Amino acid sequence: MSKLLREHFEKITALTDQEFDYILSHFTTKKLKKHQFLVQAGDQVKYDYFVVKGLLKASFTNNDGKEHILQFAMEDWWVSDFQAYFNQTEAILDIDCIEAVEVLCLSLTNREKLCSEMHKIEHFFRRKSNFGYIALQSRILSLLNSSAKERYEELLQRSPILFQRVPKTLIASYLGVSRETLSRLSS
Amino acid sequence: MSKLLREHFEKITALTDQEFDYILSHFTTKKLKKHQFLVQAGDQVKYDYFVVKGLLKASFTNNDGKEHILQFAMEDWWVSDFQAYFNQTEAILDIDCIEAVEVLCLSLTNREKLCSEMHKIEHFFRRKSNFGYIALQSRILSLLNSSAKERYEELLQRSPILFQRVPKTLIASYLGVSRETLSRLSS
Numbered sequence: 001m002s003k004l005l006r007e008h009f010e011k012i013t014a015l016t017d018q019e020f021d022y023i024l025s026h027f028t029t030k031k032l033k034k035h036q037f038l039v040q041a042g043d044q045v046k047y048d049y050f051v052v053k054g055l056l057k058a059s060f061t062n063n064d065g066k067e068h069i070l071q072f073a074m075e076d077w078w079v080s081d082f083q084a085y086f087n088q089t090e091a092i093l094d095i096d097c098i099e100a101v102e103v104l105c106l107s108l109t110n111r112e113k114l115c116s117e118m119h120k121i122e123h124f125f126r127r128k129s130n131f132g133y134i135a136l137q138s139r140i141l142s143l144l145n146s147s148a149k150e151r152y153e154e155l156l157q158r159s160p161i162l163f164q165r166v167p168k169t170l171i172a173s174y175l176g177v178s179r180e181t182l183s184r185l186s187s
Numbered sequence: 188m189s190k191l192l193r194e195h196f197e198k199i200t201a202l203t204d205q206e207f208d209y210i211l212s213h214f215t216t217k218k219l220k221k222h223q224f225l226v227q228a229g230d231q232v233k234y235d236y237f238v239v240k241g242l243l244k245a246s247f248t249n250n251d252g253k254e255h256i257l258q259f260a261m262e263d264w265w266v267s268d269f270q271a272y273f274n275q276t277e278a279i280l281d282i283d284c285i286e287a288v289e290v291l292c293l294s295l296t297n298r299e300k301l302c303s304e305m306h307k308i309e310h311f312f313r314r315k316s317n318f319g320y321i322a323l324q325s326r327i328l329s330l331l332n333s334s335a336k337e338r339y340e341e342l343l344q345r346s347p348i349l350f351q352r353v354p355k356t357l358i359a360s361y362l363g364v365s366r367e368t369l370s371r372l373s374s
Binding site: 060062066068070082083086087092115116119122123125126129130132133134136137138139140141143144145176 | 331
């Protein structure tokens, strides 16, 4: 399972075997079954999670019990409640497993330690954060401006695999449309 | 005007005079009058801009001519079309001056050069990007979940100064409500 992590780092920065082994020693592993929670609202969020296997969703449930899906995450993605992780506050998101999941867990202390010790790891995480920032900005523009049909088509183009692995009810929740609207869009 | 930039860097990382002078040598300066554009949709986006004086807005205008405000920026903030800047593609945003503006301009080449040469600058920009990511995630949750009244109150709490400096029509556009709704909320 460490092979995927190494390939992931090396998309941005080359690593020697020793460097990678050292980095890997700062991660722990965790396995969860389908439907289990990786993070629950109210938890202390100790880790950022790199997904080695499986599929999860990060969502916010409001006072009326309505769930808004913020993010899906699958192999080669990171997922956490980043606000709670970076600010060391309580989670406001739930992160649960749509499929059985294996993740590599990186604590904030170990992340900062690696970034401080290895300039190339600081570089890696800066680049990742930039990509993430751009993706969120696109999502905001899409929420502000696009129609349900446009949001559906964007998601289909960007992540076609999601449509094979995620139940349609959850895709609808991510897009902010009803299950009926989604059926009309996908027919 | 360089004092503000130095204070801004030193909120995250201490710098010697030599280090700061070296960093500053990678910036150029620009002044714009009220209503002028810093970036126009379709432009090549060469710079990220640190605001030394004044107030701007970054917005997206759709095919029907409707403007969606993505961000305001004032003293001590960075503003650009980040997607276009990092990917070196054409701007999809307009950035224009609500007040007369002075900015310090950092090209992507110079940003990457400084990050590569100085670990502490890579650290600075990673931390800034993390903060930005968290702010955008909050905005997405707010768009997905909050009522107009909640969004108004959040903005008032987070950036009270905006309500003194920005015309109400623009505040309404940022919140995604009509001018009439905003008047009702603020009365």
